[in-house]
Amino acid sequence: MEKKIEWWKNAIVYQIYPLSFKDSNHDGIGDLNGINSKLDYIKNLGIDVIWLSPVYQSPMDDNGYDISDYKRINPIFGTMEDMENLVSNIHKNGMKIIMDLVVNHTSDEHQWFIEAKKSKDNPYRDYYIWRDQPNQIQSVFSGPAWTYNEATKQYYFHLFSNKQPDLNWHNPKLRLEIYQMINEWLDKGIDGFRLDVIDLIGKDIDSMSLSDGPYLNQYLQEMHDHCFKNRDILTVGEMPGLSIKRASEITNQKNPLLSMIFQFSHISLDEIPGQGKWALKKLDLVEFKNVFNKLQQTLFEKGWNSLFLTNHDQPRAVSRFGNLSFRKKSSKMLATVLYGMQGTPYVFQGEEIGMTGVQFELSQYKDIETLNMYRDHLQKGYKHDDIMTSIYAKGRDNSRTPLQWDDTQNAGFSDVQPWIDINPNYKELNAKKDLAEKDSIYNYFKELFTIRKKYRIFDQGTFELIYPSHHELFIYLRKTKNEAILVIGSFSENRIEIDLSEYSQYQCLITNETPIDLKQTVIPPYYCAIYYKKEDYHANH
Known part of the structure; x- marks a missing residue:
């Protein structure tokens, strides 16, 4: 089962x-x-x-x-x-x-921060990160990750906007x-x-x-x-x-x-x-x-x-x-x-x-x-x-x-x-x-x-790159013991010749244009397809 x-x-x-x-x-x-x-x-x-x-x-x-x-x-x-x-x-x-x-x-308008910035002994003070002196950390949104709070003479930490103070998860x-x-x-x-x-x-x-x-x-x-x-x-x-x-x-x-x-x-x-x-x-x-x-x-x-x-x-x-x-x-x-x-x-x-x-x-x-x-x-x-x-x-x-x-x-x-x-x-x-x-x-x-949900191979199959060093084609093979799919994607505006004849028994499940013959493969610009084959791989490996 x-x-x-x-x-x-x-x-x-x-x-x-x-x-x-x-x-x-x-x-x-x-x-x-x-x-x-x-x-x-x-x-x-x-x-x-x-x-x-x-x-x-x-x-x-x-x-x-x-x-x-x-x-x-x-x-x-x-x-x-x-x-x-x-x-x-x-x-x-x-x-x-x-x-x-x-x-x-949170936002600096969250009630926790409104309380926290009032005084050093506020019950919510330790919900955020405060220091007397800032270190060199920079904000993801440009500039220092520290903003001075005049009321308590300390800096609070914000890795994003200064209106997004970081919570102190150590509390x-x-x-x-x-x-x-x-x-x-x-x-x-x-x-x-x-x-x-x-x-x-x-x-x-x-x-x-x-x-x-x-x-x-x-x-x-x-x-x-x-x-x-x-x-x-x-x-x-x-x-x-x-x-x-x-x-x-x-x-x-x-x-x-x-x-x-x-x-x-x-x-x-x-x-x-x-x-x-x-x-x-x-x-x-x-x-x-x-x-x-x-x-x-x-x-x-x-x-x-x-x-x-x-x-x-x-x-x-x-x-x-x-x-x-x-x-x-x-x-x-x-x-x-x-x-x-x-x-x-x-x-x-x-x-x-x-x-x-x-x-x-x-x-x-x-x-x-x-x-x-x-x-x-x-x-x-x-x-x-x-x-x-x-x-x-x-x-x-x-x-x-x-x-x-x-x-x-x-x-x-x-x-x-x-x-x-x-x-x-x-x-x-x-x-x-x-x-x-x-x-x-x-x-x-x-x-x-619809195809993804029909075939278990999509959530269970192994993964193997084909022609891994090719600079314009993304092709891979996925296998379970009794199924295989070949996925082809071209990242090129040119036609590309490539040998995929060993997969010529595979049937096309979906493609963005007319399916190509895998016996003599010329891949059109930005072509893609998924080819499928049912077989007992277990017997061969």
Whole structure:
């Protein structure tokens, strides 16, 4: 009898960035009822889980990742009743919902911090991190990670905006308050969490040990025991600074602290090493393949992986890794190569219709990280045009423009001016058009997800790169004892000759154009396909 596997290993997750999904109350801001109105669209795609970016009470300094009250809904998104209604309707549609959990820091408008900054002996003082003298740690959002508090003559620590003070996880009382809040949400019927920059909670700032710090395992284990143990939920930790080996340990199937993590090794490959995300370099496909190979091999039968190329913090996948002259083909190719691997697939809103990045004027950008970086780089002597080139490539607003529903004004997102401008290509590129076209990106994603769920090889097969040093083709083989698939993806606008004749018995399951004959293989530009063969490998090996 086949071992029953955890539901989240077969699930497809769809990330919603509420600000930009759908406005229902005519204020230019996406909201909970807007999401509720589009559940059919999401369900039809083949989605099992909706991940909701933060909708908690927040002054929105960092678009909701600065929480001022974990137990209330931000009025711009709706009410707690709207939230409960959404959860109920998602469940009625046979889907699940996970929420974003931001517990490395709060807003400086959280009641805890308002109290903490009043005096050194305030009961909440130790909920945050204070020092008489700052050290050299820099904020992710540019500038020092320390801000002076005049009332108490000390500096508080903030790894992000100065309006996002870091919580002091070494305080056991604080940790218990956080666990209580987590359990309250789970008791409301939430099916799990995406844990924002959770690799930072174990840090030791005095030894400058931040990501994957010395206390990470201890605090994750404690959170697991207090909140996640004995609950059938999905937990995915955002851990940009974690090695692939550590990813395997955290998600180890014998004692998993989290179901899976977002590991960022592949995300940093188009930046100059050590110079940060704005220092651009061309992606080397061989490096890209090697990272995925290492992930697939290291986590196989040990941990579990999440499969993503984009999210609310990362640029649009097709603009970054594909080719806009081959937008439809390269969108399908990226999805095929990514979702053919072992792990849980994540789709970021708009990815399913091949939405692209933007090239705005500076005045149109809203993101705090982008605007801080621009000022910082200008002061350091960088040229305006060079800074803008980096923003066009890596700015977070690339993926935050409103979802393009149709070709009416404001792309059908809202009937008033949205909080951030629409991508000007919405008349040609929108969901209504995609749903109507048989060979659309949306319909391709839908077919790909149907195939993924039909064949167990996707969650169980081994992984082997074919032609690992080829600079334009990403080809791999996956096997179980009685099945095999060959996944082909071309990252080139040229036709490429290659010998794949040993796989000529395989049948094509899905492709972004006419299937090629594997006996004499010439691979067209941005071609992709999954070929399948059923055979008893056990007898041959």
